[in-house]
Amino acid sequence: MESNSVFLPLAAYFNRVGLRKAVILCQLPLTIIVILIAGLAAVFSPPLLQSPAFIAILLLHALILLFCMITPWKSLPWGTFVLVPVMDCLAVALTREVGGPVLSVVGLLMAFPVIWLATSASKTRAGLAVLASFVGTVGAPFVLGHQIEGADMIRMTVHPFIMTGLAVTSHVVAKGLIRSRNVQDEANRELARMHKETQDHEKLLQTVLETVDVGVWAVDTKGADILTNRRLLADRSSFRDASDGQNPFTLGPETAKNGQSPAEVASGGGIFTNKLIRLSRNGEESVLSVAARPLHDDQDHLKGSVLVFTDVTPLVNARKHQDRFVATISHELRTPLTSILGYLELLGDEPGVPYFSVIERNAQRLLSLVNDLLMAASDDVELRRSPINVSELVQATALNAQPAAAAKGINIDIHTDPDVMAYLDPAQFSKALNQILSNAVKFSPDHTCVSIGLAQNAGDLTLSVRDQGIGMTEQEQHMAFAKFFRADHVMETAIQGAGLGLPITKAIIEAHGGTIKLSSQPDKGTTVILTVPCQGNRRN
Numbered sequence: 001m002e003s004n005s006v007f008l009p010l011a012a013y014f015n016r017v018g019l020r021k022a023v024i025l026c027q028l029p030l031t032i033i034v035i036l037i038a039g040l041a042a043v044f045s046p047p048l049l050q051s052p053a054f055i056a057i058l059l060l061h062a063l064i065l066l067f068c069m070i071t072p073w074k075s076l077p078w079g080t081f082v083l084v085p086v087m088d089c090l091a092v093a094l095t096r097e098v099g100g101p102v103l104s105v106v107g108l109l110m111a112f113p114v115i116w117l118a119t120s121a122s123k124t125r126a127g128l129a130v131l132a133s134f135v136g137t138v139g140a141p142f143v144l145g146h147q148i149e150g151a152d153m154i155r156m157t158v159h160p161f162i163m164t165g166l167a168v169t170s171h172v173v174a175k176g177l178i179r180s181r182n183v184q185d186e187a188n189r190e191l192a193r194m195h196k197e198t199q200d201h202e203k204l205l206q207t208v209l210e211t212v213d214v215g216v217w218a219v220d221t222k223g224a225d226i227l228t229n230r231r232l233l234a235d236r237s238s239f240r241d242a243s244d245g246q247n248p249f250t251l252g253p254e255t256a257k258n259g260q261s262p263a264e265v266a267s268g269g270g271i272f273t274n275k276l277i278r279l280s281r282n283g284e285e286s287v288l289s290v291a292a293r294p295l296h297d298d299q300d301h302l303k304g305s306v307l308v309f310t311d312v313t314p315l316v317n318a319r320k321h322q323d324r325f326v327a328t329i330s331h332e333l334r335t336p337l338t339s340i341l342g343y344l345e346l347l348g349d350e351p352g353v354p355y356f357s358v359i360e361r362n363a364q365r366l367l368s369l370v371n372d373l374l375m376a377a378s379d380d381v382e383l384r385r386s387p388i389n390v391s392e393l394v395q396a397t398a399l400n401a402q403p404a405a406a407a408k409g410i411n412i413d414i415h416t417d418p419d420v421m422a423y424l425d426p427a428q429f430s431k432a433l434n435q436i437l438s439n440a441v442k443f444s445p446d447h448t449c450v451s452i453g454l455a456q457n458a459g460d461l462t463l464s465v466r467d468q469g470i471g472m473t474e475q476e477q478h479m480a481f482a483k484f485f486r487a488d489h490v491m492e493t494a495i496q497g498a499g500l501g502l503p504i505t506k507a508i509i510e511a512h513g514g515t516i517k518l519s520s521q522p523d524k525g526t527t528v529i530l531t532v533p534c535q536g537n538r539r540n
Contacts, residue, residue, distance in 0.1 A: 019073040023081045027068045030112045031090055034061045034095070037106065044103055053098045053144065059090050082125060082299030085113030086132045097144050104148070107159050110136065114163050118170040126171040133163035209210070215288075215309035219267055224303055226295075230470055235288075235309060238281050266292035266305035276312070287316045331478065381511035383425040390420040390429075394454050397433045401441055409447040412437075416454035422461050422534040424512060429532075432508040435501040436528050440467035453483055460514075466527040474518040480518055481506045 017025075038058055041048040048054050055377065064087050073081055097106040104146045110133055119131035137160045141148055148156075165256055209216050215232035219225060228236075262275055275290045289310045295303045398412050405412050448468040457461050481502050502518075509516045514532030 019081070019430040020069070020071070023068045023073060023084060024065075024073075026116055027065055027084060027088070030092075030109060031061060031065050033109060034058065035522060037095075037103065040333065041102075050097065050100065051098065057091065057095045057098050060094065064088065064091060072490060082117060082128060085116040086128065088113035088116075089129075089132035090140070090356040090403070093140035096137075097140040097146060103294045104155075107137070110159075110163055111166055114167050115170050118169075119169040119174040123171070126167055128490075130160075130164045133167070134160040137163075167179045188347055214311075217263070217264065217307045217309070218304060219307070220304035221267055221302060223263070223267055232309065235311075244405060260294060262290040263307060265305050266294075269294045269302050269305070276316075286311060288312065313403055370385060381428065381507050384512055385423050387427050387428075388424055388426045390422050390463075391416045391418060391454060393430055393453060394433065394463070397437055398452060399438045400434065405441045405450065406436070408441065408444070410444055411443055412441075413448045413451045414454075415452065417456055420454055420534075421462055421534065424532070428511065432505040432530070435464075435505045436465045436530075439501055440465050440469065440528075441527070443467065443469035445469065454513045456534065460531055461534055463530045463532075466525065468525040471524050471526055472518075473522055473523045477518055477520055481516075 002537060038049070064084065067087075068084055078152075092106065092110045092113070093219045095109075096103060099106055107249075113159070114129045114133055117125045120126070138156055139157065145387045209227075209229035212229075213231065215235045216227070216229045217225070218227040219230045261273070262277060265272065272294060273291045275292075277288050277290060279286050279288060291305060291310075292305050294305050297303050394414065394416055398414055402412065437450070437452070444450060444467045450468075451466045453462075453464040453466075506516050509530055510531060512532050517524065517529045517531075519529075520526035
């Protein structure tokens with residue numbers, strides 16, 4: 001009948017049928033038993049039905065049922081229906097007294113209204129159940145004018161205490177059940193809320209996955225799909241690996257060119273970004289950029305990986321066209337420049353011809369820039385290796401940079417192991433070192449220091465150049481090796497450059513099988529570290 005009733009299924013049913021029917025249904029068990037008592041009395045104790053008092057009690061029960069049926073409970077304040085079980089307690093007590101020893105057991109019927117009241121969460125109703133049982137049991141004899149004897153006091157006292165125990169027990173049990181039910185209801189509501197949130201997040205994730213123009217693929221450690229989007233499924237069906245005809249969107253015994261496929265590397269917990277794979281679709285080559293991150297559970301155990309495939313074919317093609325254009329223009333520029341420099345060399349010996357040295361210097365600078373453009377546009381660096389003394393090469397390069405450093409009051413400090421020998425291309429390696437040292441001097445403020453360190457360890461030579469210059473942000477460091485990149489604050493200054501020094505240096509060092517690393521902080525300087533194997537080409 002109410003949300004704080006222990007009989008939740010009945011309460012739900014009573015809410016559906018309405019308050020009036022609910023009150024009638026609660027009253028029916030007692031009414032039916034009273035009718036049964038009247039029938040038994042007619043069969044086994046006819047004189048009882050001839051008693052006006054007994055007939056009056058039966059009419060009282062009938063009136064209580066009629067009261068339940070005709071009262072507009074919805075129009076009355078909530079809880080008014082407690083009058084019914086209170087009247088039942090009084091009616092049962094009167095029935096017990098009128099029936100005498102024959103109907104003494106009828107007192108047990110008081111359990112119906114007592115439980116009706118006590119099973120509510122309200123302590124007031126539980127107290128009302130106790131009070132009604134006491135008033136009914138003790139007051140009934142006085143209402144009927146019965147003579148009270150000493151033995152009757154036992155009967156009149158014990159029965160209310162029994163009903164009190166029943167009321168207290170019912171109330172405590174009901175309250176515990178109500179509390180448990182409320183906890184369960186709250187848990188169910190929280191579960192429903194979380195389920196709805198999960199559904200909303202799933203819809204959001206699915207919408208995002210279907211909106212982005214990249215293929216998203218989540219796999220477990222065995223290669224089974226956890227999640228895919230429509231773009232990935234389309235790519236999976238249309239692309240084949242250009243090298244061996246295998247599908248890079250599957251896991252298994254197949255491997256892609258130069259080792260494992262990206263999916264196989266990722267499923268083992270590998271992390272990578274911008275890994276390029278070349279694929280074939282309808283006979284045309286396409287290039288995808290792949291990134292992967294591992295997927296862990298709450299205990300940090302590897303569950304799989306998430307891969308993202310981005311079609312960068314237009315970017316790669318644009319880069320090819322750009323390199324081809326730069327190479328073509330550079331070739332076209334270098335031919336007349338070479339001719340100009342040749343004739344300048346012939347005219348340079350003529351007496352009385354001024355400014356040829358200035359023309360020659362600028363032409364040489366322009367030729368150097370054109371050569372840098374050609375090298376930047378080329379995919380390969382041609383090496384002519386020979387045994388060289390790297391220590392002497394470092395000293396010579398530093399000497400070449402000395403005039404520019406001296407003009408700014410910069411001190412070049414050299415720390416090298418003696419006679420470090422390596423199998424390198426002296427011209428290319430000198431070019432790489434010159435690019436780094438030139439940058440260090442160029443981007444350092446006046447009256448600072450540039451440090452050069454050279455050491456040999458375990459078959460590798462390590463060369464470091466450290467300056468106290470303007471430095472770079474973390475984002476600028478990520479872009480430092482990109483062709484034609486120049487930082488914003490450099491573009492605002494008068495420092496010359498084409499953004500090719502570090503890309504060319506990186507290409508030369510990697511062609512030698514080495515690595516180049518960069519660490520920098522704004523306004524605190526930059527350190528460039530080259531590591532190159534002394535013998536052979538480790539990277540190849």
